Amino acid sequence: MADLSVTAQIHVPHPPRVTYQQFLDGDLLDLECTRMVVGAAVSVSLPVGGAAGEPITLLGHVAAVRSGKSVAVVHHQPWRGRLTLRFHPDGSGTRLVLESSVNQDGVAWLAHKRGYGPPEPLRPDRHRIGLLVSKSGSAAVFAQATETLAHLAVDDINAEGGIHGLPVELLIGDDASDSRAGAAAARRLLRSGCRIIFACVTSATFNAAASALQNTDVLVVHTVLNEGGRPDPGIVRLGERPLAQARAGIPVLMSETRCRTWFFVGHRYSWSYGAHWAARRVVAENNGSVLGDAYLPLGTEDFSSTIAAIENSGAELILSSLVGHDEVVFEQQCFHAGLRSRTRTLALVLDEATQQLIGSSASDGVWAAFAYFQGTTDEHRELEKRYETMQPGPKPPMSSLSETTYEAIVAYGRTIAASHTELDRETLRRGLTVQAAMSRMDGRTAGPSIVLAESRHGIFRPR
Numbered sequence: 035m036a037d038l039s040v041t042a043q044i045h046v047p048h049p050p051r052v053t054y055q056q057f058l059d060g061d062l063l064d065l066e067c068t069r070m071v072v073g074a075a076v077s078v079s080l081p082v083g084g085a086a087g088e089p090i091t092l093l094g095h096v097a098a099v100r101s102g103k104s105v106a107v108v109h110h111q112p113w114r115g116r117l118t119l120r121f122h123p124d125g126s127g128t129r130l131v132l133e134s135s136v137n138q139d140g141v142a143w144l145a146h147k148r149g150y151g152p153p154e155p156l157r158p159d160r161h162r163i164g165l166l167v168s169k170s171g172s173a174a175v176f177a178q179a180t181e182t183l184a185h186l187a188v189d190d191i192n193a194e195g196g197i198h199g200l201p202v203e204l205l206i207g208d209d210a211s212d213s214r215a216g217a218a219a220a221r222r223l224l225r226s227g228c229r230i231i232f233a234c235v236t237s238a239t240f241n242a243a244a245s246a247l248q249n250t251d252v253l254v255v256h257t258v259l260n261e262g263g264r265p266d267p268g269i270v271r272l273g274e275r276p277l278a279q280a281r282a283g284i285p286v287l288m289s290e291t292r293c294r295t296w297f298f299v300g301h302r303y304s305w306s307y308g309a310h311w312a313a314r315r316v317v318a319e320n321n322g323s324v325l326g327d328a329y330l331p332l333g334t335e336d337f338s339s340t341i342a343a344i345e346n347s348g349a350e351l352i353l354s355s356l357v358g359h360d361e362v363v364f365e366q367q368c369f370h371a372g373l374r375s376r377t378r379t380l381a382l383v384l385d386e387a388t389q390q391l392i393g394s395s396a397s398d399g400v401w402a403a404f405a406y407f408q409g410t411t412d413e414h415r416e417l418e419k420r421y422e423t424m425q426p427g428p429k430p431p432m433s434s435l436s437e438t439t440y441e442a443i444v445a446y447g448r449t450i451a452a453s454h455t456e457l458d459r460e461t462l463r464r465g466l467t468v469q470a471a472m473s474r475m476d477g478r479t480a481g482p483s484i485v486l487a488e489s490r491h492g493i494f495r496p497r
Contacts (some may be wrong), residue, residue, distance in 0.1 A: 041132065045129055051129040070101075093111040115137060141167065147170075173358040174358065178386055180436040197450050211239075233257060257273060259279070259382070276382055283481075300354070324349040326347045328343060334364075350378070358383075393492075398489060400488070410494070
């Protein structure tokens with residue numbers, strides 16, 4: 035199906051020069067962009083109704099700029115397309131024209147959001163696998179490259195003959211950064227014939243999806259960093275663990291800064307609770323102390339009270355377990371409050387895509403700890419090159435969160451290919467669980483080590 039073109043118009047009672055500045059200031063379309071130049075990361079809202087009439091937020095990069103006249107954005111989420119904004123004089127005001135392309139994925143996403151998304155008809159000539167990902171909502175920031183790398187992994191499996199002679203087909207479910215929506219999307223993937231679902235989502239969504247599929251034969255694989263949990267025959271947990279991240283980062287920050295007091299900031303769900311428990315353990319091991327912590331709802335926009343609590347506590351170091359857009363806003367507000375010059379921060383979920391949206395100035399001096407950072411290891415050069423050549427134009431950076439999803443899907447293909455018969459769920463789970471050795475809860479087992487990196491001038495520099 036050819037791309038559709040959707041046009042909307044907004045009348046603004048100010049001349050184009052003023053309207054354009056309002057746009058840059060974020061007063062129109064909720065623009066978030068630290069610098070309006072080609073290649074800059076951007077978030078912008080379309081003035082059309084979603085499921086409940088709310089705007090649809092697009093995440094992407096600036097593709098073209100004519101100051102005061104037009105801006106073009108290549109967006110990656112919730113679907114791939116191009117948005118063009120034109121500022122036309124209209125009497126004493128401005129006619130703001132928005133032209134957006136909507137491809138087949140976009141039509142399907144919009145249909146699901148409006149409740150018109152039935153399961154895909156079953157096809158015996160396809161081996162279907164599911165990807166549960168945050169295409170929208172606050173967690174979409176860190177998931178931008180995941181879908182592309184998942185398709186790349188499927189291409190690799192199919193290039194080797196598929197699975198038992200059948201081509202692999204990837205079906206996508208959007209959790210909208212909401213656990214209930216994630217559970218519903220997981221059930222839809224099940225009804226569409228997926229017997230394994232790879233989840234690049236928050237722990238809140240993962241736990242809800244796993245619970246929704248508990249009495250089925252589906253294997254649910256958490257591909258990204260997580261706090262761990264009890265063994266379950268229907269679950270595989272990959273990705274980094276917060277204890278390993280904390281042990282890589284906390285002693286170094288305390289030693290380098292000669293500071294000992296911490297304040298923890300996170301969300302009100304299992305990820306932050308588990309991460310903060312692990313970090314408290316490491317702080318105590320290094321004779322430090324935690325002076326306070328704050329747990330906030332996912333989707334928080336105002337961190338002023340939290341920043342005031344940090345300042346009042348006298349803490350010299352901050353640990354953030356915030357996710358996605360919340361981490362963007364928190365780090366920007368810390369920077370503007372002057373907190374960056376008085377404290378140092380270790381952010382457990384600050385990946386390359388999140389860093390871009392924060393901006394190079396506001397993210398300078400923040401530390402992160404992952405098993406992978408883009409452009410830092412020789413073993414990933416070929417994958418990075420293939421990713422860069424998959425699609426022309428600006429694209430979100432790879433990160434540990436998207437790279438681990440690629441590795442998990444490829445590992446699944448190899449595990450299945452090694453067997454000449456269909457594998458039952460338990461055998462498959464045991465095979466994939468080998469991959470989890472890279473990030474066990476004690477943080478001391480063999481496997482890829484956690485890399486500590488500092489954000490400087492928009493680039494993560496390993497320490």
